[in-house]
Amino acid sequence: MPRGSSYLGCAKMGEGRYETPPASELQRLLWIKPGSSGHLDEVRPGIYIGDMYAAKDKQLLKGLKITHVLNAAHGKYNVNTGASYYRDTNISYHGVEAFDMPSFDLSPFFYSAAKFIKDALSIPGEYVSYRSEAPQTRSTDHGVLRAVGRMERTEERAADRLKFGYETPPTCELLDLLLKSRRPSGPFDEVWPNIIISDARTAKDVELLKLLGVTHVVNAADGPTRIHTGSTFYSHAHIQIHYYGVEAPDSRDFNISRFFYPTAHFIHSALTLSSGKVLVHCARGISRSATLVLAYLMIYEGLTLSEAIQAVRSHRGILPNAGFLQQLRELDTEVSLQRQTA
DSSP: OOTTOOHHHHHHGGGGOOOOOOHHHHHHHHHSSOOOOOSEEEEETTEEEEOHHHHTOHHHHHHTTOOEEEETTOSTTSOOOOGGGGTTTTOEEEEOOOOOSTTOOOGGGHHHHHHHHHHHHTSTTOOEEEEOSSTTSGGGOHHHHHHHHHHHHTHHHHHHHHHTTOOOOOHHHHHHHHHTTOOOOOSEEEEETTEEEEOHHHHHOHHHHHHHTOOEEEETTOSTTSOOOHHHHHHHTTOOOEEEEOOOOSOTTSOOGGGHHHHHHHHHHHHTSTTOOEEEEOSSSSSHHHHHHHHHHHHTSOOOHHHHHHHHHTTSOOOOOHHHHHHHHHHHHHHHHHHHHO
């Protein structure tokens, strides 16, 4: 779609097919003829968006028959209400500790927030208050509203998915898999045929790489302020290595999911070669590198997230951080639905 196309123009394209408008067009829709914003407004039947003053007014919530509250500014340094604030009411509470800044990745919370809203609205007579400090920002994030709509449109596919007997496990179950009888992690381990997870020191040991027969390297901690190797490092060391760098901090707030498919493709392409062997590393070979290998196993090897974790941890102790684990859960759901509808 050309960048200059308008939203209305897009709607006419492709014989009725929908294309996501560019950000500039969405901003225009948000700012042209905006509705008035009070402390609380019903934006869809049973869904209110409000500010923190409305959320703290229990009498107002009672009068509106609010049964569920989603706090998009949860946390000690934000709007610190929590379930305890509503303990003298019948309100169910869900908190999202989000910061209203461009660099904050809100997407890991889309599906859990959408499910909370969807579950609330499935009960006759239930109303949801969805708020932050100012109702124009976090609480109106269109990704969450889109996720609600997407869940409604895919209910039939979700029912089909249940017939297959698999659902993405909750985080607590995945942590049990990761932590139970955890193996000690050495400098490197072959966790899948011709896939090695290692620490940074192994990745810089050129003689060891030659001995292991490594032909491809994925650096999940690339960048000048992290493990700055790159293709030049290996060419200067006179070793034939195909290199792929992912500049990722080991932070739960970092969106590593955008690297899942390109990294998986790089690994897959390497393994199609008769002599291909891939080393995937970060600083310690526990979180970032493991996350990318798990994504590969789900995308190309057809494993569920649970199966991928069990396959890798039988050879190496791994522990993706909480944010990465949530993004892997979302990938698991996505890939599962894709396979069932293919």
